[in-house]
Amino acid sequence: MRYAPESMPVMTLTSGPVDAYPAVLAGLSRTLLYDYDPAFQAMYQRVIEKAQLAMRMTERPVILHGEPVLGLEAAAASMINPEDTVLNLVSGVYGKGFGYWAKRYSTKLIEIEVPYNEAIDPGAVAAMLARHPEISIVSVCHHDTPSGTINPINAIGQIVSDHGGCLIVDAVSSFGGMKTHLIATIPRRAGQRFAADARIALIELPFDAKAWTMAMISPEVTARDPGLIWLRGQILDAVDRCQ
Numbered sequence: 001m002r003y004a005p006e007s008m009p010v011m012t013l014t015s016g017p018v019d020a021y022p023a024v025l026a027g028l029s030r031t032l033l034y035d036y037d038p039a040f041q042a043m044y045q046r047v048i049e050k051a052q053l054a055m056r057m058t059e060r061p062v063i064l065h066g067e068p069v070l071g072l073e074a075a076a077a078s079m080i081n082p083e084d085t086v087l088n089l090v091s092g093v094y095g096k097g098f099g100y101w102a103k104r105y106s107t108k109l110i111e112i113e114v115p116y117n118e119a120i121d122p123g124a125v126a127a128m129l130a131r132h133p134e135i136s137i138v139s140v141c142h143h144d145t146p147s148g149t150i151n152p153i154n155a156i157g158q159i160v161s162d163h164g165g166c167l168i169v170d171a172v173s174s175f176g177g178m179k180t181h182l183i184a185t186i187p188r189r190a191g192q193r194f195a196a197d198a199r200i201a202l203i204e205l206p207f208d209a210k211a212w213t214m215a216m217i218s219p220e221v222t223a224r225d226p227g228l229i230w231l232r233g234q235i236l237d238a239v240d241r242c243q
Contacts, residue, residue, distance in 0.1 A: 050203055068172040073101050075168050080105040086137045089120045092144025116147040122155040129163045138167050143174035
């Protein structure tokens with residue numbers, strides 16, 4: 001690709017045709033902080049604590065400064081030894097790609113591959129582990145983006161755990177986007193009022209949010225529905241108790 005001599009080269013910090021949030025663009029415009037700067041270390045600590053809570057980990061996670069591929073290859077390099085037998089589950093190009101990294105560290109690679117418009121069957125994983133008890137690592141892509149396939153990692157993870165193996169999951173495009181525990185933005189007073197009783201974890205927003213007006217609107221066709229009238233009353237009562 002060539003650029004006109006009078007034009008600046010196009011530069012993108014994303015891996016695909018996606019835009020960046022205004023908060024991200026604003027963050028990129030800030031003065032860079034040295035990694036020993038107390039302000040940077042305090043911010044880094046806050047991000048780690050939020051990531052730990054989001055991933056429901058007992059240990060603090062490690063943040064790798066790079067694109068997602070860095071983390072995936074780091075997982076392969078850190079977990080796979082020459083003695084390991086790796087079972088790679090392939091339902092798309094990203095799942096297939098992880099097998100190439102795995103083979104750098106162990107030549108003993110087995111794959112279950114399905115058409116790229118299908119998902120991995122947990123039963124097939126169980127059967128393969130039964131045939132090859134020497135398998136110690138299983139790798140799978142949760143959401144293979146080009147294919148749009150979703151692999152049942154909960155069921156697969158239980159099977160791998162029962163087998164005594166380790167599971168490597170590529171969740172680059174699914175973490176925070178797939179069905180999980182409810183995450184919502186709510187007024188601070190409401191969160192503080194109900195957090196303890198409902199076992200809700202409160203996390204500060206990573207950006208400044210202006211105050212907003214709450215409204216409850218019902219379509220006219222359902223405004224007289226007894227069930228919805230009761231529900232609206234419950235909501236209004238909860239809001240009143242937060243005042």
